[in-house]
Amino acid sequence: MFEVSPEVIDGCRRKSEESYSALFGVLERPVVNFLHRMCGERNLAEDLFQDTFVRILKALPAWQPRAKFSTWVFTIARNLALDHFKHQRRGPGASTDQAIDEDGGKIIFLSEMIPGEGPSPAALAERSEEVERLRAAIERLGVVKREALVLRVFHGLPYTEIAEITGCPVGTAKYRVHDAVQDLTKMLASDEALEA
Amino acid sequence: MAGCEQARRWLPAYALGELEEADRAALAGHLAACEACRREEARVAHALSALRAMPEVPPSALRRERALAAARALGPAPSRRRWAWVAAAATVLLAAVLVRDAIRRPQPFTLSVEGVEGVVEREDGGRWIAVSAGETVGEGVQMRTALGRATLRSSRGDLIVLDVDSVLSVGATTEAEEGVLLQSGRLWCQATKREGRRLVVRTPAGRVEVVGTRFEVSYR
Numbered sequence: 376m377f378e379v380s381p382e383v384i385d386g387c388r389r390k391s392e393e394s395y396s397a398l399f400g401v402l403e404r405p406v407v408n409f410l411h412r413m414c415g416e417r418n419l420a421e422d423l424f425q426d427t428f429v430r431i432l433k434a435l436p437a438w439q440p441r442a443k444f445s446t447w448v449f450t451i452a453r454n455l456a457l458d459h460f461k462h463q464r465r466g467p468g469a470s471t472d473q474a475i476d477e478d479g480g481k482i483i484f485l486s487e488m489i490p491g492e493g494p495s496p497a498a499l500a501e502r503s504e505e506v507e508r509l510r511a512a513i514e515r516l517g518v519v520k521r522e523a524l525v526l527r528v529f530h531g532l533p534y535t536e537i538a539e540i541t542g543c544p545v546g547t548a549k550y551r552v553h554d555a556v557q558d559l560t561k562m563l564a565s566d567e568a569l570e571a
Numbered sequence: 572m573a574g575c576e577q578a579r580r581w582l583p584a585y586a587l588g589e590l591e592e593a594d595r596a597a598l599a600g601h602l603a604a605c606e607a608c609r610r611e612e613a614r615v616a617h618a619l620s621a622l623r624a625m626p627e628v629p630p631s632a633l634r635r636e637r638a639l640a641a642a643r644a645l646g647p648a649p650s651r652r653r654w655a656w657v658a659a660a661a662t663v664l665l666a667a668v669l670v671r672d673a674i675r676r677p678q679p680f681t682l683s684v685e686g687v688e689g690v691v692e693r694e695d696g697g698r699w700i701a702v703s704a705g706e707t708v709g710e711g712v713q714m715r716t717a718l719g720r721a722t723l724r725s726s727r728g729d730l731i732v733l734d735v736d737s738v739l740s741v742g743a744t745t746e747a748e749e750g751v752l753l754q755s756g757r758l759w760c761q762a763t764k765r766e767g768r769r770l771v772v773r774t775p776a777g778r779v780e781v782v783g784t785r786f787e788v789s790y791r
Contacts, residue, residue: 390645390646392639392642392643395639395642395643396635396639399635399638399639399642403630403634403635403638404627404630407628407634408627408628411628412625417628418734418757420628421631421634421637422787424634424638425634425637425638425641428638428641428642429638429641429642429645432642432645433645505621506625506626509621509622509625510625513622524622527587528587528619528622528623529622529623529625549589552583552587553580553583553584553587554583556582556583556586556587556615556618556619557579557582557583557615559618559622560611560614560615560617560618563614563617563618563621564614
């Protein structure tokens with residue numbers, strides 16, 4: 376969880392660069408890590424974080440503090456991650472390798488002319504075997520359980536907020552987290568049994 | 572406590588510290604008496620502690636720069652009305668001077684290095700030497716990142732971030748086009764609005780002509 380002062384929010388509404396920088400400082404760590412745990416790939420998480428940051432700045436003038444700021448931010452980041460997963464399912468023509476025209480013009484899809492990218496050597500080097508096994512297990516949980524688990528275990532959000540972000544009843548959010556912990560325990564135990 | 576089945580259902584909440592005191596005491600009593608459930612409790616606790624120990628993505632100056640550049644592209648801060656006419660007139664005058672100069676003396680397309688993360692190198696007479704912030708790279712000179720990344724600003728104001736494990740050179744400038752050649756890897760670009768020459772990113776597989784203000788190209 377994180378808090379942003381009303382002064383920083385007002386400053387961002389006035390397009391003050393100093394306030395943009397202050398907001399970035401508050402959001403970077405929690406949101407990049409949330410997205411990284413949601414999608415498992417650092418470059419993609421960074422791209423989605425940037426989209427989240429811009430989306431927040433665009434929406435701030437109309438934002439009303441009905442919910443907590445952190446709930447609103449996580450909801451935006453989560454929705455962008457889900458949009459990405461939906462695009463992935465539509466096939467290679469909708470990969471992230473695309474030129475994006477923010478002014479509403481033409482979109483060039485590069486995936487047809489450029490071979491797809493794999494993880495960079497740096498990304499591969501940074502993944503230890505154990506972390507990789509955990510990431511794979513988290514990925515196998517599926518999006519619904521994964522997002523609930525990440526918000527609860529890594530970000531310490533209360534179930535009321537998780538429910539608000541993921542659009543489900545509080546009891547369902549709790550059930551998903553507990554189920555995710557049990558699934559993860561089984562997966563890790565089974566991986567270890569295979570190795571032994 | 573109804574038995575092992577209920578104990579197993581409660582274990583995640585127990586490990587997360589969410590059980591009410593009475594339920595917690597009941598489960599603790601069961602665990603003291605049941606070895607199989609104790610083993611399962613240890614597995615759940617191990618999974619959660621492994622999760623919590625997962626490394627975080629560290630802060631990045633490059634990420635900050637990219638995000639703030641994108642924020643700046645949303646538009647300038649509103650100015651006070653009494654200065655608006657002066658600023659507008661000055662902008663028009665400056666633009667006229669810049670356009671006149673640009674027409675008279677077309678500037679070559681170069682890249683200046685604004686920031687370096689890790690090691691970034693450029694070719695220099697067949698050798699590779701480290702690049703540092705403030706350097707300018709002209710047509711035909713190759714730059715490469717291995718585990719590093721570079722933030723570059725073109726002579727036309729475009730922001731280019733060269734990702735890890737990438738090779739880039741400044742392409743030939745013609746009357747119609749200017750830009751870069753991405754030989755391998757990935758770049759992210761925030762292009763400025765421009766008159767005259769179009770910005771083009773080439774790869775060995777083809778060319779990308781910029782239609783928007785922000786885009787990404789990768790080639791491996």
